[in-house]
Amino acid sequence: MENKVFTYLEFALPIHNCVIIPELGGFIVNQEEPLHHIDANVSVPGYMIAFNPDLKHDDGVIVSYYIRDGKMTYNAALQKIKDFVKGLKQELSTQKPVTCGRLGSLYMNKEGKLLFEANPSFVFPSLYGLTAVGLSNLSDINRRESASRKSFPVKYTLGSVAAAVVAMFLFTVPSANVSNNNGLQGAIPQQSGFIYSLAEQVKPLLEVDSVKVVEAKVENKESQTPPQSLRTYYIIVGGEDTQSRADRLLDKIKKSGLQSVNILEAGGRFRIYVASFSDKPEAEGFLDTFRKENPKYETAWLYSKRN
Incomplete structure (x- = not known):
């Protein structure tokens, strides 16, 4: 069954991590942490999509897409979704699976329970291009560092010797017993050219380490700049379609x-929130604690909004 609902769901789920289709259920993304193998390889992080048929209230996500694209009111958008869900359940009651875009498929078992089977080939946008990473053993790293330290004295010794040779030629005074001025004039240009050539060859050896140190300092300064969050995460406990009704609920x-x-206020919907965070793990931790301490608001959920 093709419908805009699944198109919007496929787009919104990687952003919000939890999207509810009113009267149907909620689709939830559970992040799987990277696996650290014994062979020092780190696998790519993954996501698992779960379905909870008990989440049937309107979180405003799918409705907001209908309002924006269809230029309609909240009530009209919500009615379109309810009509779609009604037809979807009728088709599922025939034991026929229904494809939910590229996310997976819904089906109903013999007991009448609605189940979801995720599509294993679906890749979330944030995971495109990621591959497994191989890590070096600590013993190998120490061995390479030890070898690099041993090579430093050789480099500096070569630079010192070359500098001494240049200095020797620069401060060498011609003999006062030279009897032929023509011979002296022929020797000076030849000696100057040799010294200039030797100095140019020594120059990179003397400059290379100072350049590396400056670059390392610049990189350290850049790495100290804290990243700025692009999203704000809200703990939502309720919502209404008008400002006046939202004020009464507040x-x-x-x-x-x-x-x-x-x-x-976002997407034509007025949501009531108890807290907001710029860090997603911090917001998720607060949500878990809030649900436990306030059973009355066990359906509170996390809403993500771009700054």
Whole structure:
């Protein structure tokens, strides 16, 4: 069954990590950390897509795409999604699997439970081009560092010898017993050309290490610049389609005991959030703790918004 719902889902899921199709269920992305093998190889991180049929409320993600692309109201967009879900469930009731774009397929078992099978060949945009990395053993690294240290004295010795040779020619005074001025005039240009050639050959040896040190300092300064977050993560506990209804919901939540709540407007939807973070792991940790401490808001979810 082809529909814009799955097209929007495929686009939004890598961004939000959790997208709910109202009256159907929620699609959740679980990140799999890179595996460290005994042979010193690190595999590519992966993602596993899970489906939770108990998440049926509207999180506003799919609806916002309908509103933006179809130029329609929130209620009209939500009704289109509900009509699609109704037809989808009728088709699934015939025990026929339904493809969800490139993400995978939905099917219903004999007990009437809705299940999802992920597409193993689907690659998330953030993983394009990544390959496994091989790491060197610590003993090999120490061996190479030891060899490089031993080579430094040789380099500096060659530079010192070459510099001494140049100095010897520069400060050598011609003999006062020269009787032929023509011979002296012929020797001076030849000697100057040789000294200039030798100095040019020595110059790279004397400059190469200073250049490397400067470059290393520049790289260290650049690496110290902290990265700036491009997204803000909000802990959402409710939402409405108008400002007035959102204000009433905000007052109700405050009276129930949550005082640090605010309204976030995005995509024609007004969401109530209790906290915001620039770091995603920190936001996820807060969400887990908040759900445990506030069972009344166990359906609270994480909303990501580009800055």
